[in-house]
Amino acid sequence: MTTVPPRHDSPYQSYVYAYPHKTAYRPLPHRPALRDLWAGEAQHALSLYLHIPFCEVRCGFCNLFTRIGSPEGLTTAYLDALERQAGAARAALDEGARFAVAAFGGGTPTYLTAAELERLCDIADRRMGADLRAIPLSVEASPATATADRLEVLAARGTTRLSLGVQSFVDAEARSAVRPQKRAEVEAALGRIRAAGFPVLNIDLIYGIGGQTEASWLHSLDAALAWQPEELYLYPLYVRPLTGLARRGRPEDGPPEGGRQESLSAWDARRLALYRTGRDHLLAHGYEQVSMRMFRRAASPHAGASEYACQTDGMVGLGCGARSYTSRLHYSFDYAVNAAEVRGIIDDYVATDDFRRAEVGHAMTGDEPRRRHLVQSLLQAEGMPLAEYRARFGSSPAEDFPVELAELSARGWLADDPEHLLLTPEGLAHSDAAGPMLFSPEVQALMADYEAK
Ligand SMILES: C[S@@+](CC[C@H](N)C(=O)[O-])C[C@H]1O[C@@H](n2cnc3c(N)ncnc32)[C@H](O)[C@@H]1O
Numbered sequence: 400m401t402t403v404p405p406r407h408d409s410p411y412q413s414y415v416y417a418y419p420h421k422t423a424y425r426p427l428p429h430r431p432a433l434r435d436l437w438a439g440e441a442q443h444a445l446s447l448y449l450h451i452p453f454c455e456v457r458c459g460f461c462n463l464f465t466r467i468g469s470p471e472g473l474t475t476a477y478l479d480a481l482e483r484q485a486g487a488a489r490a491a492l493d494e495g496a497r498f499a500v501a502a503f504g505g506g507t508p509t510y511l512t513a514a515e516l517e518r519l520c521d522i523a524d525r526r527m528g529a530d531l532r533a534i535p536l537s538v539e540a541s542p543a544t545a546t547a548d549r550l551e552v553l554a555a556r557g558t559t560r561l562s563l564g565v566q567s568f569v570d571a572e573a574r575s576a577v578r579p580q581k582r583a584e585v586e587a588a589l590g591r592i593r594a595a596g597f598p599v600l601n602i603d604l605i606y607g608i609g610g611q612t613e614a615s616w617l618h619s620l621d622a623a624l625a626w627q628p629e630e631l632y633l634y635p636l637y638v639r640p641l642t643g644l645a646r647r648g649r650p651e652d653g654p655p656e657g658g659r660q661e662s663l664s665a666w667d668a669r670r671l672a673l674y675r676t677g678r679d680h681l682l683a684h685g686y687e688q689v690s691m692r693m694f695r696r697a698a699s700p701h702a703g704a705s706e707y708a709c710q711t712d713g714m715v716g717l718g719c720g721a722r723s724y725t726s727r728l729h730y731s732f733d734y735a736v737n738a739a740e741v742r743g744i745i746d747d748y749v750a751t752d753d754f755r756r757a758e759v760g761h762a763m764t765g766d767e768p769r770r771r772h773l774v775q776s777l778l779q780a781e782g783m784p785l786a787e788y789r790a791r792f793g794s795s796p797a798e799d800f801p802v803e804l805a806e807l808s809a810r811g812w813l814a815d816d817p818e819h820l821l822l823t824p825e826g827l828a829h830s831d832a833a834g835p836m837l838f839s840p841e842v843q844a845l846m847a848d849y850e851a852k
């Protein structure tokens with residue numbers, strides 16, 4: 400089955416958190432050696448990402464690379480493989496390579512036991528040479544897996560940001576999103592996280608869930624605000640191919656509501672309205688907007704690295720769902736959503752001895768680095784400093800992408816700012832439509848051609 404393209408005028412085309420998306424990656428015919436890929440790359444402020452593809456459940460909305468549970472011994476075998484991959488990745492870097500920021504993501508990193516999390520930190524610390532206690536470290540967790548012993552390990556090893564997936568504080572909405580979870584369990588987890596003393600707590604919430612109303616959305620937002628999280632991510636619900644929600648209805652139909660399929664345009668309008676409600680509520684409660692999804696409590700510590708520049712600095716991703724970025728190539732392993740495919744990819748990963756080559760990826764040639772720069776900074780609320788773009792590329796976005804910018808402007812999404820390329824509030828609300836307009840024709844074709852599995 401191919402990916403169902405969203406309707407052309409939907410504000411929800413695609414969540415652009417990285418460009419190009421993994422669905423534009425393809426097997427690399429010559430399987431380039433990591434050593435060659437990293438030769439000559441700036442390595443003084445790298446980012447390290449470790450991916451843990453395990454969860455206790457498979458939520459109905461989720462298309463991340465992850466599997467439910469782990470047969471006896473699989474997490475140990477996975478950490479063994481991570482260690483081998485770390486050895487190969489470290490050997491491909493210069494001796495003086497330094498990491499400026501680190502993150503453990505998933506899946507659910509806290510699916511691992513406390514002892515396994517110690518080992519994960521050791522891999523980052525000792526194998527890769529990332530000084531976790533000296534650099535920002537962000538870790539994702541789910542309520543049920545955020546146990547006191549695991550949080551204690553993470554706090555002791557230097558975690559500066561703990562991100563908890565909550566999605567909704569309303570039990571009926573969690574059920575509707577096929578996320579088996581009770582509010583009481585969420586509150587208890589938040590209590591344990593605050594007790595562990597992480598400098599930054601982030602809470603993820605989702606809007607557009609079947610049965611969610613403006614009042615119930617405000618109820619979830621207020622329940623989150625009661626914990627005064629330093630950060631909040633508000634995600635519009637997406638129903639993507641092969642997920643539990645997509646299997647329940649047609650992928651392009653959105654979630655069933657009271658037994659009837661809501662029309663896509665009505666669902667779009669509902670998500671846009673809930674976005675505005677959420678944004679205005681957080682702005683009124685002392686939060687600033689960082690991007691369409693991200694909000695930060697004013698005067699709270701920044702979780703990101705001050706040194707690491709996501710535009711130009713490299714990323715080393717370890718684990719079978721992780722991506723790595725050099726200036727010339729983005730690479731990863733195979734990707735899937737379907738349970739059997741995911742299990743097969745993880746089994747292949749743990750059986751791999753030789754991690755010295757890149758398997759699948761996308762070359763950052765031609766104008767791709769400029770497009771990536773645009774996508775990554777234009778979708779930030781503060782916009783893109785034009786001087787930075789000129790310093791890097793010797794030109795302006797208007798010279799390089801006149802057609803794309805004219806289209807954004809015609810839709811009223813570009814603000815008038817002499818120093819920045821900046822989205823208007825409406826533009827920011829439509830980030831998931833504005834971002835894809837900047838994709839290269841080649842990336843668009845690859846994504847359209849991608850066979851979901
Ligand atoms: C890796 S998970 C967070 C940690 C943990 N696995 C959990 O679920 O609690 C990433 C986040 O992406 C968001 N997300 C994932 N798929 C989504 C979808 N289809 N629509 C909206 N948000 C989604 C959810 O808010 C989720 O918390």
Ligand code: SF4
Pocket residue numbers: 453454455456457458461462463465505506507541564
């Ligand atoms: S939302 Fe989180 S817990 Fe649920 S399946 Fe996705 S990664 Fe796992």
